Amino acid sequence: MNKTILTLLVAATLWGYGDGKMYWAPHGCDEGKVTASKHGGHGMGENTSLHAMNLEGNSSVTLITPDLSTENLTLINNTLILPKASIGGYYALVLNHRSDNQVDSAIRYVSQQGRPSKVSPTKLTALPKTDLEIVPDPLHREHDRYTASKSYRFLLHFQGKPLANTPVTLETRNTPTQTYTTDSTGAFSITLPNDFKNVQVGKRENKPSEFLLIAQHNDTNLLYKSSLTMPYSLNPNDFWQSQTYGAGAIFIGFLGGLFLYRRTKIQGVKRG
Amino acid sequence: MDKFLTLTALRRVVQLTAFLFFVYGATIFTTFYTGDKLTQNLPALSCAYDQSGGDLCALIPLQHQMDHRVSTIFTQGEKVLPALMGTLITIATVAGLILILNKAFCGWLCPLGFFQETITMIGTKLGLTQLGSLSHETVTKIRPIKWFIFLFLVLIFPLLTGIGFLGHEWGSPFCSICPSRIMTTAMTGDMSQVYISQANWGYFALSLIADLLFGLMLALALFVRQPFCRICPILPMQTLFKKIGLLRLVKNGDSHCDTCSSCVKACPMDIFEIQKHAVNENITHSDCTLCGRCVEFCPHDGVMNFKYGPFTILTSSKESFKKRTKIDKWWKA
Numbered sequence: 001m002n003k004t005i006l007t008l009l010v011a012a013t014l015w016g017y018g019d020g021k022m023y024w025a026p027h028g029c030d031e032g033k034v035t036a037s038k039h040g041g042h043g044m045g046e047n048t049s050l051h052a053m054n055l056e057g058n059s060s061v062t063l064i065t066p067d068l069s070t071e072n073l074t075l076i077n078n079t080l081i082l083p084k085a086s087i088g089g090y091y092a093l094v095l096n097h098r099s100d101n102q103v104d105s106a107i108r109y110v111s112q113q114g115r116p117s118k119v120s121p122t123k124l125t126a127l128p129k130t131d132l133e134i135v136p137d138p139l140h141r142e143h144d145r146y147t148a149s150k151s152y153r154f155l156l157h158f159q160g161k162p163l164a165n166t167p168v169t170l171e172t173r174n175t176p177t178q179t180y181t182t183d184s185t186g187a188f189s190i191t192l193p194n195d196f197k198n199v200q201v202g203k204r205e206n207k208p209s210e211f212l213l214i215a216q217h218n219d220t221n222l223l224y225k226s227s228l229t230m231p232y233s234l235n236p237n238d239f240w241q242s243q244t245y246g247a248g249a250i251f252i253g254f255l256g257g258l259f260l261y262r263r264t265k266i267q268g269v270k271r272g
Numbered sequence: 273m274d275k276f277l278t279l280t281a282l283r284r285v286v287q288l289t290a291f292l293f294f295v296y297g298a299t300i301f302t303t304f305y306t307g308d309k310l311t312q313n314l315p316a317l318s319c320a321y322d323q324s325g326g327d328l329c330a331l332i333p334l335q336h337q338m339d340h341r342v343s344t345i346f347t348q349g350e351k352v353l354p355a356l357m358g359t360l361i362t363i364a365t366v367a368g369l370i371l372i373l374n375k376a377f378c379g380w381l382c383p384l385g386f387f388q389e390t391i392t393m394i395g396t397k398l399g400l401t402q403l404g405s406l407s408h409e410t411v412t413k414i415r416p417i418k419w420f421i422f423l424f425l426v427l428i429f430p431l432l433t434g435i436g437f438l439g440h441e442w443g444s445p446f447c448s449i450c451p452s453r454i455m456t457t458a459m460t461g462d463m464s465q466v467y468i469s470q471a472n473w474g475y476f477a478l479s480l481i482a483d484l485l486f487g488l489m490l491a492l493a494l495f496v497r498q499p500f501c502r503i504c505p506i507l508p509m510q511t512l513f514k515k516i517g518l519l520r521l522v523k524n525g526d527s528h529c530d531t532c533s534s535c536v537k538a539c540p541m542d543i544f545e546i547q548k549h550a551v552n553e554n555i556t557h558s559d560c561t562l563c564g565r566c567v568e569f570c571p572h573d574g575v576m577n578f579k580y581g582p583f584t585i586l587t588s589s590k591e592s593f594k595k596r597t598k599i600d601k602w603w604k605a
Contacts, residue, residue, distance in 0.1 A: 116307060120305065121307065121308075122305070141304060141323055144323075201470070236467075236471070240469060240470045240471050241470070241471075243466055245467070246479065249479075249480055249483030252484060254488070254490055256488050260492065261400070
């Protein structure tokens with residue numbers, strides 16, 4: 001009975017997120033992710049085992065390395081374990097699936113440690129990877145992560161060109177789907193929701209969540225669908241960091257400086 | 273127009289340009305990504321937390337290397353050379369940059385240095401009484417603080433964190449208290465670095481010190497020259513290589529130096545040693561920022577010199593002293 005209730009609760013929690021859409025998700029992330037992220041927390045704990053969700057039939061998986069070389073990988077039970085990285089930086093993981101009337105694609109960027117690449121990450125994001133593509137503009141920076149309550153800009157490209165006035169949906173686990181529309185340059189900005197639950201004090205005590213961006217476009221009787229998934233972390237300023245107290249401390253420091261000024265001035269007068 | 277043909281005026285133009293580059297440079301010259309920044313090891317406080325900046329300070333990689341790489345010698349039995357490789361690259365890059373510009377990174381390029389000087393200019397224009405020079409006693413007391421910060425907050429605490437003796441908050445403790453982090457991010461409209469953390473006592477203490485220090489620096493800069501520079505750990509790091517710097521301050525003093533103290537009064541870091549008698553000697557002090565004010569305000573021909581390699585690029589003279597003093601009076605009026 002308890003198991004049934006638990007299953008129903010889990011199903012209810014996950015219901016809706018990425019339903020029926022092809023996307024990348026970290027595989028068996030929970031415990032390992034927390035452990036990995038406890039040390040450093042500078043993108044070193046990124047999961048290298050990923051699952052292709054809602055994938056049916058054969059698909060091609062391409063790994064684009066930070067120096068822009070490509071490698072074809074194979075999924076085993078829709079799961080992929082990334083090979084050990086020799087070059088540090090961003091890797092783009094691209095999944096393509098084509099049927100008679102539909103072209104699906106999913107992209108995820110994974111940050112890995114290694115010797116520095118001499119190629120700018122701007123070239124990796126700018127490189128066309130799929131027909132319809134959601135391009136981070138820019139990606140979160142090295143040693144950083146996407147963070148809740150912050151805004152990020154993306155571009156929507158179709159066959160390498162900006163796609164204007166097209167809806168893009170943002171899905172997270174705990175917030176209803178939000179829809180954004182691209183502007184005339186194919187750009188749109190999202191604000192990641194502060195929707196973390198059971199938050200513990202300390203950044204490394206809380207595992208990242210996932211956000212999913214989905215776009216679709218019809219062209220020459222073909223429906224193109226593309227997704228981008230990335231992890232995002234909670235924002236300490238929403239929980240255990242107070243900006244009001246911070247501003248107050250700056251003010252107290254400033255008053256301390258003015259007090260020193262006054263004291264110096266009085267001493268100067270006394271000295272004559 | 274003649275008022276603007278001085279070394280200080282030239283320095284202000286360079287400082288403003290550098291400020292724009294180091295705070296907003298990623299939008300035009302470099303990119304948003306760390307790997308694309310200009311040197312990634314700048315011997316000046318250009319903060320990595322400012323994601324629009326054109327470069328980042330050498331102290332952040334140094335702290336990270338102590339925490340994550342050098343510590344592996346003790347924790348994982350890593351070989352010394354691979355564990356130190358990153359640190360050696362950082363040190364070599366800093367040495368190369370010091371060779372080119374020596375300590376002028378502080379006086380000419382540092383965004384926080386320019387920010388403090390701007391606040392001092394505002395204080396002067398507001399009519400606040402300026403504290404001309406700090407006493408020898410005060411200067412002598414303050415000087416060791418920067419070495420303490422460099423040794424403990426930049427090197428030792430991050431290393432102990434990596435080994436496991438200290439909590440993660442001590443992994444980059446200097447960045448946690450650095451006023452440049454708050455200033456540069458605020459300059460780009462990002463106020464997220466102004467906070468008090470309640471995560472644990474370590475985070476709380478560091479965030480409190482950071483905010484108090486920033487407020488204190490703001491107020492002090494209104495009437496004291498370069499308040500934070502006096503304790504900045506960039507100075508000790510530069511000092512390690514100052515002997516190889518091509519740009520340097522050379523003194524060829526005469527008997528007037530014993531009684532005249534114009535150079536000391538002009539020095540924003542109150543380096544009283546520059547008054548001492550010296551014959552054709554490199555007097556670039558650990559605290560010197562190579563701002564050149566001592567050369568401008570020296571009333572004696574050929575005594576204070578700015579040299580680059582074998583070339584003299586600026587020398588003191590009676591004539592330029594008179595002009596500079598006149599401009600100074602006009603500015604303070």
